[in-house]
Amino acid sequence: MCGLAGLLRPRNDLDQEHLCALAASMGEALHHRGPDDGGVWADPQAGIALAHRRLSILDLSPLGHQPMASTDGRYVIAYNGEVYNFAELREQLLGLGHGFRGHSDTEVLLAAVSQWGVEAAIARCNGMFAIALWDRERAELWLARDRVGKKPLYYGWAGDTLVFGSELKALWRHPQFDNGVDRDALALLLRYDYVPSPYCIHADTWKLAPGALLRLDAAAIARGPGAHDPARDQQRYWNAAERMRAAIADPFDGDIDAAEDRLDELLREAVGLRMVADVPVGVFLSGGTDSSVVTSLMQALSAKPVQTFTIGFEGSHHDEAPLALEVARHLGTAHTELYVSGGDALAVVPRLPAMFDEPFADASQVPTALVCKLARDLVTVALSGDGGDELFFGYKRYERALRNLSLLHRVPAPLRRWLAGRAQDHGEASRAGGFAAFAAEMGARGIGDVYRNRIVRWRFPQAAVPGAQLPPTLYDLAEPLDGRGTAADAMMLADYSVYLPDDLLCKVDRASMAVGLEARAPLLDTQVAEFAWSLPLHYKRGDDGGSKHLLKRVLRRYLPDAMVDRGKRGFGAPVSQWLRGDLREWAEALLAPDRLRAQGYFDADLVHGLWRAFVDGEKRWHTHLWNVLMFQAWHEHWRAQRDRAGDALIRATSGEGGL
Template identity: 75%
Template sequence: MCGLAGLLRATPDASDERLTALAGAMGDALVHRGPDDRGVWTEAATGIALAHRRLSILDLSPLGHQPMASSDHRFVIAYNGEVYNFAELREVLVARGHAFRGHSDTEVLLAAVVEWGVEDAISRCNGMFAIALWDRQERCLWLARDRVGKKPLYYGWAGDTFVFGSELKALWRHPDFDNGVSRDALALLLRLDYIPAPHAIHERTFKLLPGSLLRIDAATVAGGAGAHDPQRDQRRYWDPRERMETALRAPFKGDEREAENRLDELLREAVGLRMVADVPVGVFLSGGTDSSIVTALMQAQSRHPVRTFTIGFERSHHDEAHLAREVAEHLHTAHTELYVSGSDALAVVPTLPAMFDEPFADASQVPTALVARVARSAVTVALSGDGGDELFFGYKRYERALRNWRWQRRVPSPLRKAMARSATGHGESSRTGGFAALAAEMGACGIGDVYRQRIARWRDPACAVPGAKLPATLYDQPDPLHGAGTAADAMMLADFSVYLPEDLLCKVDRTSMAVSLEARAPLLDWHVAEFAWSLPLAFKRHPKGNKYLLKQVLRRYLPDEMVDRGKRGFGAPVSDWLRGDLREWASALLDEQRLREEGYFDAAAVHGIWRKFLGGERKWHTHLWNVLMFQAWHEHWREQRRDV
């Protein structure tokens, strides 16, 4: 696990010394992602520079140093992540005549590119990664991101230079990166609490989509951002919609017991692959289904007690530490439990802009940061249970959306249309429930329209951001699966493609890497995902409870009373914070005069919601938190730019 950065100039008029200084400064902004080693590679004749910060996980020797060149010197790579099946690939490559100096997965990845080419090599990799690869023969740069989007990769233009990096803070270090705020991206933040790829908070700046490749050469750089269309130029080598449609056309034919055996086998293999490291490995344990099954499968394959980590909240209904403790005791893990106070949690809030360096408003970022800090005190790698809900129908909002969609189709069409027209006058009040919320869904043309109301924060965010046009996402499609599956499948696809990589995985990546901890998610092995998509919905949505098949596997390792627990989530009491210890901080950031002077928001609209919230109206904290996260981020960004 590491951090990468670099640049490519359209006109290679800089010296190696200048390129080294520029790339080195960009890479050093990512020292938290890689405190163990530093590397820079440049080629002034072509204007390319790669920088790397290393967190040593495999092959701790200097033979794992990056940027690394291929044995034929054609390719140079800066790479963040892990290829879990590198040992298998290495055997195949040795049989084809390749020799290796060390035992890092980076060296194997380079040999695979030499042997099979870029796209074929990456398609053979089972892992999490972001890659910058320079082809010295073709004089082109390849950027790649893993299938699910576990590792981030930003790119854009600093003046007329193409820049890229694991986090925006690397791009900020280039003196010509003066890109302003994208109002369209800000509207997405208000809608979703995060900014999904390919969008980014800055103008002329983008994220690489999960499962995608981007090829850049000097001609592309010379064209600048105006000639670049991320939807056109980013090429998917693994597309969740296509893979789900393929799985649905060839569904699993076995019975429930056969499906249970196969899922157990796939999960065991996925967990085993992610336990491979030359450093200590542990697991985040909340006591819920997903983290419990990962923990159980780790312990089943370990000769020693697995290190498990959880945090509890003093005097809070969000506390789940006792559930994790029961699982840990049953599995005989080496358990670490830390209880934190409200003041401990609130102390994290001022660090969030620097931790995420793009506004991000999933409030569970706070407890996630705390548990990552606890784990890093004992291990360098931690496994997580991310992905179970999106693959096995785990969210209560899925049931609510299906219920509402079923009810709506029973309402006569003229009445539905009349109710939908009436919703236009209610604005953001549909967020608070009642008739306004019901009417807002009556214009739905498909399950996607209903589900969007379930997950949206601001219903009409462009109205709160003057000059913004809300970009379309998969959530804006009436049926994200285009009729290929059930309504439940369509919702899970949308969450897997957007919410999972850009919220959940982003949250885990930033909070873990902030303390130099590598997080791995075995439930998101692509073999597990494609198998889950092939299963009948009845194996997930079941009268005995959702995530049915996953829980059936878990019963092999835990007693029923530890399996049959309701879903609680990993939340944070934001409403209490904003009315209590964070009220003064929030009041300053939401000051109406300040909002008016900065000009990003409709000051009256935002301040009006703040007044309603303080007056006791419920649910407005979700609207306010994403505005506050932008305001805090914007303040931090201006400070960082002054230092360049």
């Protein structure tokens, strides 16, 4: 696992030394993602520079060094991730006459691009990756991201220069990157706790969407950000909605026993591919279904006890550590658990803005950071159970949304319209239950609207961010699957396409990479996902209305029933308790009305009113307040880092050519 950064100038006036210095500084901002090695490549004539930080996983020798050039010299790549089927591709390419100096997947990826072209080569890759590839022959920059969005890639304009990188902190290192806050993106943060792709908290800056390719040349850069439309210019080589529709149209035709056999086979292959590494590999184990499945399969495929890691919380009623310990003992893993106090968890909070350099408000980021730090002491790669909920009907909110949809259909249309009109009058009170919440449901056009009402934080974030408009996401579609499949399929598609990459996978990527740990998610293997989409709902939901029915059948092959039939506990943090306790002084300072008015991002009276109501115990507004606080803490960190980096780089590059 690594980090990449770079820039492309439409009219370059920097010599080799200064272009490399600029790229190197951007790359150094990502040192935590790749502490083992770093490299820079630049072509002043073309105005392109690539930087790379390496966390050595495959081919630990210098032959895996990046940026790496193809054998024919046409392509240069900076690449973050793993191509799990690289051995298979390598055999194919050997048969076509290609030779290899080492055994890194980077070298295989370059040979694949030389043989089949960029788009066809990426389509053959099974993996998690973010790629920056320069085509010297055509003077084109390609950016690519894996199908589900495991690995991040940001890009945007710094003056007239395109800058890109694995994290925003790399873009901040460019002296001309002073892009302010995008108010529309801030409204999205309040609504979802994160900023969905392709949007970004900064103006004139975007995320590359999962499964997308972007091709740019100097002429495209020269036209500037005003001419760029991510919806038009980002081309999908793989689209989850299209693949789900295809799977629904060609459903699995076996019985549930055959489905169980096939899922076990696919998961064994997916886990096996992700155990390949030249460094120690472990697994996060919570004791829940998803992580227990991954751990069970790892242990079945391993000749020695696998390393398992669990965080426990002192005094918590939702502590999963005892469940994980039971599973570990039954499977015979080498188990490591660490019980942390509230003070240990709170010590992470000040570090969150540096870890998540785009504001991010999923409070489970705190325990995730703790378990990643624990694992890094013993392994360099850790497998996770991410994806099981979105593929196998794992969330209780799916059941609640289906129930609400059924109730909605029983209310006459004129009454629904009247009630929906009253919801706006109640503002955020419609998020807190009672009549206002019921009225808000009545405006739903379909399952998409019903489900969105279940997951949003702020129902009307535009009221809190003056001047903001809400950009559209998949959650804004009345029918995310255009009426294909079931309502449950539509909800799982929306979560797979938005919540999974921009919340869950973002959280794990930043928390793991902050300590130089690579996280892999076998349940998100493309073959597993497309197989899950081909299954009838009752294979996942079960006749009794339970969740992850088929996945639990597979788990019963490895664990006794008592360890399988346990309720979902989640992986959260007691935010309400924190804000009323040890974090109160910190929160009050960040939410001070005078401070909010001076910054000008929020309606100070509205936000402060929610804070006072929360402190007085009138409403449980902690989730609304937490995403405001995460923005406030991020904003403070960003300006400090940006000012420091800008001053340093202006001094470092203020020679011949200038900036």
